[in-house]
Amino acid sequence: MRRVSRREFLRTTAALTAGTTASGGMLAACGQQGALASPAPGTPRVRRMKPLGKTGWRVGDISAGSGQRDPALVNHLFECGLNLIDTGAQYAGHEEVIGKVLPKWRDRVFILDKWDPPLVTATVTKAALLEALDVSLKKLNTTYIDCMMIHSIGHPRYGGLERIQNPAIYEAWDEAKRRGMVKFTGASSHGVRMIEELEWGIDNNRFDVILVGANFLTRGIEPTLKKARAKGVGTIAMKTMTIYKSDLNVRSLQNEQTNARQAVLKWVLASDLFDTLVVSMRNYDQVAEYLAVSGTTRLTAQDRHYLELVKAEVGSRYCRPGCRACFDACPRGVPVADILRYGMYFEHYGDQKFAMQRYAAIPVAHRPSRCAGCSAPCEEACPYGLRVRARLDETDHQLRFA
Ligand code: SF4
Numbered sequence: 001m002r003r004v005s006r007r008e009f010l011r012t013t014a015a016l017t018a019g020t021t022a023s024g025g026m027l028a029a030c031g032q033q034g035a036l037a038s039p040a041p042g043t044p045r046v047r048r049m050k051p052l053g054k055t056g057w058r059v060g061d062i063s064a065g066s067g068q069r070d071p072a073l074v075n076h077l078f079e080c081g082l083n084l085i086d087t088g089a090q091y092a093g094h095e096e097v098i099g100k101v102l103p104k105w106r107d108r109v110f111i112l113d114k115w116d117p118p119l120v121t122a123t124v125t126k127a128a129l130l131e132a133l134d135v136s137l138k139k140l141n142t143t144y145i146d147c148m149m150i151h152s153i154g155h156p157r158y159g160g161l162e163r164i165q166n167p168a169i170y171e172a173w174d175e176a177k178r179r180g181m182v183k184f185t186g187a188s189s190h191g192v193r194m195i196e197e198l199e200w201g202i203d204n205n206r207f208d209v210i211l212v213g214a215n216f217l218t219r220g221i222e223p224t225l226k227k228a229r230a231k232g233v234g235t236i237a238m239k240t241m242t243i244y245k246s247d248l249n250v251r252s253l254q255n256e257q258t259n260a261r262q263a264v265l266k267w268v269l270a271s272d273l274f275d276t277l278v279v280s281m282r283n284y285d286q287v288a289e290y291l292a293v294s295g296t297t298r299l300t301a302q303d304r305h306y307l308e309l310v311k312a313e314v315g316s317r318y319c320r321p322g323c324r325a326c327f328d329a330c331p332r333g334v335p336v337a338d339i340l341r342y343g344m345y346f347e348h349y350g351d352q353k354f355a356m357q358r359y360a361a362i363p364v365a366h367r368p369s370r371c372a373g374c375s376a377p378c379e380e381a382c383p384y385g386l387r388v389r390a391r392l393d394e395t396d397h398q399l400r401f402a
């Protein structure tokens with residue numbers, strides 16, 4: 001059988017992607033204030049625009065996550081019609097990379113930025129938050145950020161509900177809005193207590209936009225998302241592509257000329273729970289691959305088949321964002337979800353350095369070495385059947401000795 005090249009395959013997939021709507025979706029990519037310049041022939045395109053809550057923006061159904069190190073790639077994202085990009089102070093150098101090209105695109109691109117999670121505490125001051133905002137503005141080479149978020153709400157290691165109830169956050173947001181430094185505000189989370197903290201913010205009208213870890217293997221966040229949308233809060237999915245980096249990781253897909261990653265993205269698009277999703281695009285092939293499914297409104301039988309295959313093979317290894325089922329079961333305070341997420345950054349995102357730095361910040365007293373002699377009640381508590389202790393062991397080894 002003739003081998004299909006990767007580029008050829010991506011082009012074919014773009015053309016044949018079933019369930020991709022044309023009517024009402026094949027829009028020229030345009031931001032809030034004007035159409036983008038005509039792209040070069042063959043440039044991948046965003047095919048569907050959707051309102052982002054009540055912000056007045058229409059954004060592509062697929063948006064860019066962080067991870068680009070080359071300004072030319074960021075420029076390419078915008079040329080493809082992607083008009084929302086996710087960044088944050090904690091993604092070393094990413095704000096600066098965007099800043100190299102942002103002036104050219106400024107009124108057509110929605111910048112979603114986040115304070116570094118450890119900065120935002122129950123006692124942080126308004127002055128410290130505004131100072132950090134200033135630093136981000138300088139790096140981004142702009143005078144305003146479209147949406148400034150509190151990052152990692154619901155992560156116990158950064159504090160509980162009292163953290164996001166700190167009035168200084170809202171005073172800083174109000175002042176930043178008054179001074180035109182920020183247009184909208186919100187919160188992001190994949191933490192174990194994300195649902196209750198998101199609910200607090202939504203009920204108290206604190207957030208214009210929320211960014212939430214979700215994909216076809218997660219569950220539980222849906223009522224919160226529906227409530228957010230009913231109140232006009234913009235909803236964005238992240239951690240959509242956390243399952244695996246390559247079909248080659250899934251034995252049952254190794255001989256198929258397919259791309260199950262696209263089915264994973266299509267699930268988010270077809271769920272209609274989100275205004276857009278962010279996915280990390282680190283090279284030109286990934287941009288083409290992911291934009292090939294822009295416009296999807298339903299899953300095909302083949303998509304469902306691929307999702308089942310992935311679930312069968314990966315589902316019992318994947319720690320779900322926002323899950324807290326084993327959190328209270330551990331008598332030794334091991335932050336299972338955090339450790340397994342750092343493992344995911346290492347293994348699937350290729351962010352080895354970032355993952356190892358994050359892991360190094362976990363006190364030794366809460367590392368998996370504490371699991372020795374434990375009867376592992378975490379495994380009984382896990383509704384997804386993860387062999388938690390073995391996963392922790394593997395991850396610890398990976399993050400300490402890589
Ligand atoms: S095996 Fe480790 S993570 Fe699981 S409950 Fe025991 S100490 Fe906690």
Ligand code: SF4
Nearest residue numbers: 319320323325326382
């Ligand atoms: S190991 Fe299981 S129970 Fe614990 S956070 Fe992950 S998915 Fe939830």
